Amino acid sequence: MFTFNNVSVEFGTNRGIxxxxxxxxxxxxxxxxxxxxxxxxxxxxxxLNAAAGLVTPCGGTVTYNGIPRSGFNRKxxxxxxxxxxxxxxxxxxxxxxxxxxxxxxPEEVRSRVSRYLSLVxxxxxxxxxxxQLSGGMRRRAALARTWIYEPETVLMDEPFGALDAQLKLVxxxxxxxxxxxxxxxxxxxxxxxxxxxxxxxxxxxFTSRPARIKAVRKIDLPxxxxxxxxxxxxxxxxxxxxxxxxxxxxxxxxxx
Amino acid sequence: xxxxxxxxxxLTAAEPAGKKPQRISMPYVLVNVVRVGLFAALIACWQxxxxxxxxxFYVSSPSRVAMRLWEWxxxxxxxxxxxxxxxxxxxxxxxxxxxxxxVGFLMGRVKFVGDVLxxxxxxxxxxxxxxxxxxxxxxxxxxxxxxxxxVASLVFFVVAANTxxxxxxxxxxxxxxxxxxxxxxxxILRKVILPSAAGWIYASLQVALPWxxxxxxxxxxxxxxxxxxxxxxHSGGILDSTGIFAGLVVLMIIGLTLTHLxxxxxxxxxxxxxxxxx
Numbered sequence: 001m002f003t004f005n006n007v008s009v010e011f012g013t014n015r016g017i018x019x020x021x022x023x024x025x026x027x028x029x030x031x032x033x034x035x036x037x038x039x040x041x042x043x044x045x046x047x048l049n050a051a052a053g054l055v056t057p058c059g060g061t062v063t064y065n066g067i068p069r070s071g072f073n074r075k076x077x078x079x080x081x082x083x084x085x086x087x088x089x090x091x092x093x094x095x096x097x098x099x100x101x102x103x104x105x106p107e108e109v110r111s112r113v114s115r116y117l118s119l120v121x122x123x124x125x126x127x128x129x130x131x132q133l134s135g136g137m138r139r140r141a142a143l144a145r146t147w148i149y150e151p152e153t154v155l156m157d158e159p160f161g162a163l164d165a166q167l168k169l170v171x172x173x174x175x176x177x178x179x180x181x182x183x184x185x186x187x188x189x190x191x192x193x194x195x196x197x198x199x200x201x202x203x204x205x206f207t208s209r210p211a212r213i214k215a216v217r218k219i220d221l222p223x224x225x226x227x228x229x230x231x232x233x234x235x236x237x238x239x240x241x242x243x244x245x246x247x248x249x250x251x252x253x254x255x256x
Numbered sequence: 257x258x259x260x261x262x263x264x265x266x267l268t269a270a271e272p273a274g275k276k277p278q279r280i281s282m283p284y285v286l287v288n289v290v291r292v293g294l295f296a297a298l299i300a301c302w303q304x305x306x307x308x309x310x311x312x313f314y315v316s317s318p319s320r321v322a323m324r325l326w327e328w329x330x331x332x333x334x335x336x337x338x339x340x341x342x343x344x345x346x347x348x349x350x351x352x353x354x355x356x357x358x359v360g361f362l363m364g365r366v367k368f369v370g371d372v373l374x375x376x377x378x379x380x381x382x383x384x385x386x387x388x389x390x391x392x393x394x395x396x397x398x399x400x401x402x403x404x405x406x407v408a409s410l411v412f413f414v415v416a417a418n419t420x421x422x423x424x425x426x427x428x429x430x431x432x433x434x435x436x437x438x439x440x441x442x443x444i445l446r447k448v449i450l451p452s453a454a455g456w457i458y459a460s461l462q463v464a465l466p467w468x469x470x471x472x473x474x475x476x477x478x479x480x481x482x483x484x485x486x487x488x489x490h491s492g493g494i495l496d497s498t499g500i501f502a503g504l505v506v507l508m509i510i511g512l513t514l515t516h517l518x519x520x521x522x523x524x525x526x527x528x529x530x531x532x533x534x
Contacts, residue, residue: 052436074438084429088451099439100447150438 001185002028002051002153006060008210009046020046022210023060027141028185028202030152035196036189037243038206038214039250044189046083047211048155051187052078064153074098077151079142081158085130091141092117092126098149116144119178136167140174147178160195172198172227180224193240193247198227205243208250215246316498324502338506340483341472344400347509348407349468353461360419360457365449370420377420381413386471389478390475403475403483410471414464415457422456423449458522465514473507484510 009021018253020043026033038043049055050062053069053076062069064076085094096113104112117123120140130138139159146154159175160168172195179186196203197219205214221235230236299318307317328334363370364379388409392402430448439447476485484503491499 054432054436072435072438076436078432078436080429080432082429084427084433086430086433086448086451088454097434097447101437101439101443 001030001065002026002168003063003066004047004051004060005063007047007057007062008059009043009052009055011046012056017226019210021057022212024211024213024228025060026204026213026216028103028187030185031183032201033179033188033199034202034204035200036187036204036206037193037196037247038193038211039208039247042206042209043211043248044206045157048078048187049060050190052076052155053071053229054078068237074149075152077146077149077154079146079154079156079159081161083130083138083142085138085141085145087130090127090129091122091133094130095144095148096143097145102149108136112148116148117141119147120144120179122172136163136171139163139171143175143178147182147184150182151184153187156186156188159188159213161190161192168192168195169227169231175199176225176227193243194236197236197239197243198225198230203243205246214250215243279422284506312497313495314497316501320498321501324498325505330348334506337482337484337487338510340400341469341476341482341485342510344403344407344475344483345472348404348471349411349465351404352408352411352468353464355408355416356415356460356464357419357457359412360416361423361449361453363416364420364423364453365471367444370424376395377413381417385409385413386474389475392475393479398479403472403480406475407468407471410467411464414467415460418456418460418463419453420527422453425456426452453523458518462515462518462522465518466511469507469514 004024004026007024008019011020013016024047036047037227038044046055050057051069053072085091089097092113095117096109099109099112099230113126114123117126120135120143122140122144125133125137125141130141133141143159160171163171176199188196188199200219203217203219205217206212207214219239221230232241288464289350289517302315306315310318327448359373359532363373386406389402389406392405396405426449430452431444433450434444473485473488475481477489480486484507488500488503488507491497491503
């Protein structure tokens with residue numbers, strides 16, 4: 001499990017030092033689906049980067065299963081906000097990237113690639129280059145690329161942020177299906193409250209910059225969940241309203 | 257689903273339009289016909305207008321040039337000259353390209369090396385390197401070696417500068433993808449940096465090819481007793497315009513062949529890039 005212990009992160013900019021994350025302490029239990037929400041630019045992504053090992057905190061520690069994060073290991077996968085499929089590789093070649101770092105037989109690689117591509121409904125697109133796929137297909141290929149090596153924990157930074165509303169729901173459903181199949185630990189950053197409530201076991205609300213934890217809300221909706229139905233359901237709407245109340249204060253602060 | 261619709265549209269746009277070969281191939285045929293016609297017209301103009309008007313002593317004529325090429329082929333002298341020029345071109349090109357890629361990689365990848373060497377590369381690159389010819393001959397005599405060095409020095413800087421730029425241009429997000437998967441530096445080099453920089457490197461290899469030929473010919477013009485460059489210079493020395501033109505024709509054919517070769521290689525290696533116009 002992930003433990004953030006009084007984590008602070010600062011950046012040097014040309015206008016001096018900016019504190020992006022301030023004193024965050026949080027435990028993320030194994031196999032939990034946790035969503036980070038907060039005003040945009042508040043430092044959620046920075047915290048996720050610290051969890052990934054891409055950013056070193058200036059104070060506090062991030063530990064994984066009790067061991068401080070240093071360098072990278074294959075137990076933690078990361079699906080970033082940006083499009084990062086390699087344009088010179090086909091879909092199948094992109095998805096098998098992580099498997100190339102292991103000593104697997106070609107048959108094993110091929111069967112795993114096929115399995116994960118069909119899990120994200122991309123059968124028949126093995127030999128397409130990213131430029132030949134739609135935005136949603138590229139996102140799904142990126143999910144498969146991370147999920148294929150079955151990391152214990154998957155970090156996701158607004159993976160569906162750039163998609164339109166309907167497509168987003170479909171993607172959420174596929175993500176949950178994928179997740180139900182192996183129940184990794186997921187930390188999912190989003191600014192979409194309904195998305196967070198639909199997906200998560202726990203929603204962590206952050207303040208505006210620097211990011212501090214404002215509240216942690218447990219979501220007890222039964223699993224497996226169907227985002228296509230849940231999205232407009234009264235339970236989800238009620239929790240969203242409650243979380244919105246918390247966020248509204250933060251937004252007012254930003255506006256003043 | 258809106259997604260599927262947009263996919264379908266994108267796919268047809270991305271595939272070469274096979275449905276309407278008529279529309280695609282007609283202008284293509286026309287272009288080729290006009291090309292051949294223009295070529296024939298230029299040659300005919302030279303033969304029947306330019307040569308009779310001006311003195312063949314200055315402008316020779318296509319028939320004379322063709323005759324000369326035939327003589328060179330018949331007595332085998334063209335093989336000696338051609339091989340000599342091609343040898344310095346290819347060996348020099350290979351040395352310059354390999355060392356250019358290696359140094360460019362190092363400068364792009366290792367920040368310290370890049371920071372230190374950048375001004376040196378720029379300074380040497382701004383020097384007209386054909387002017388180094390006399391120095392190369394002083395050092396290495398008049399056989400192949402100075403020509404190879406001349407070619408290599410021309411090719412090296414073009415390739416090194418481009419490789420450096422290509423390596424620095426790699427999207428850091430791509431590198432992070434592999435880092436997070438636990439890849440070591442060697443794997444990152446092989447799987448991200450090399451393929452990502454390949455487009456830049458190929459472009460520079462293509463640009464450098466004519467330079468290689470220029471280097472070889474100039475080397476031969478400075479001091480040599482063989483090669484196409486020598487042959488042209490020699491023809492000039494004995495006031496033989498036919499010999500000069502025949503030499504130029506041979507050089508043009510070599511240059512065109514080499515450029516096509518590289519272009520085919522590049523097309524194969526960058527299938528993932530959208531081909532413009534298709």
